[in-house]
Amino acid sequence: MTKPVELKNLKQDFSVDFIPNKCKFGVWVVNENDVYIQCRDWFSPSFQCDCCLGAPISVRTERHFPEKKTSKKFIYDDNWGDVVLRNEAWVVFRDMLDDMRSWEEWQRMEIGIRMRMCRKMEETTN
Numbered sequence: 001m002t003k004p005v006e007l008k009n010l011k012q013d014f015s016v017d018f019i020p021n022k023c024k025f026g027v028w029v030v031n032e033n034d035v036y037i038q039c040r041d042w043f044s045p046s047f048q049c050d051c052c053l054g055a056p057i058s059v060r061t062e063r064h065f066p067e068k069k070t071s072k073k074f075i076y077d078d079n080w081g082d083v084v085l086r087n088e089a090w091v092v093f094r095d096m097l098d099d100m101r102s103w104e105e106w107q108r109m110e111i112g113i114r115m116r117m118c119r120k121m122e123e124t125t126n
């Protein structure tokens with residue numbers, strides 16, 4: 001996923017635990033106003049096909065994604081998991097800090113970002 005030009009030469013300011021210990025989103029604050037969020041898992045769908053019904057994950061990944069050199073550690077010879085097609089996205093909230101200026105702590109900002117992300121996800125799914 002390419003970085004937006006606005007973030008060129010900028011380091012990530014902090015990260016937000018979106019799903020604790022599972023999914024972290026990188027956050028950049030540009031011009032103390034616009035908040036860029038790098039989402040490494042954005043509505044990722046499961047891979048579905050009819051030809052491998054009931055086949056173990058190792059067979060499905062080898063048949064459909066032979067080019068992917070995924071760590072074998074996570075590809076099991078059983079059928080209890082899912083092949084996930086990971087979607088990535090950049091979400092930008094412009095002029096976000098205007099209404100957050102009274103919030104002093106980063107932690108509060110984290111909560112604000114998480115709330116907005118949830119709202120954004122609801123908007124996208126509806």
Ligand SMILES: [Zn+2]
Pocket residue numbers: 049050051052053060063064
């Ligand atoms: Zn198949």
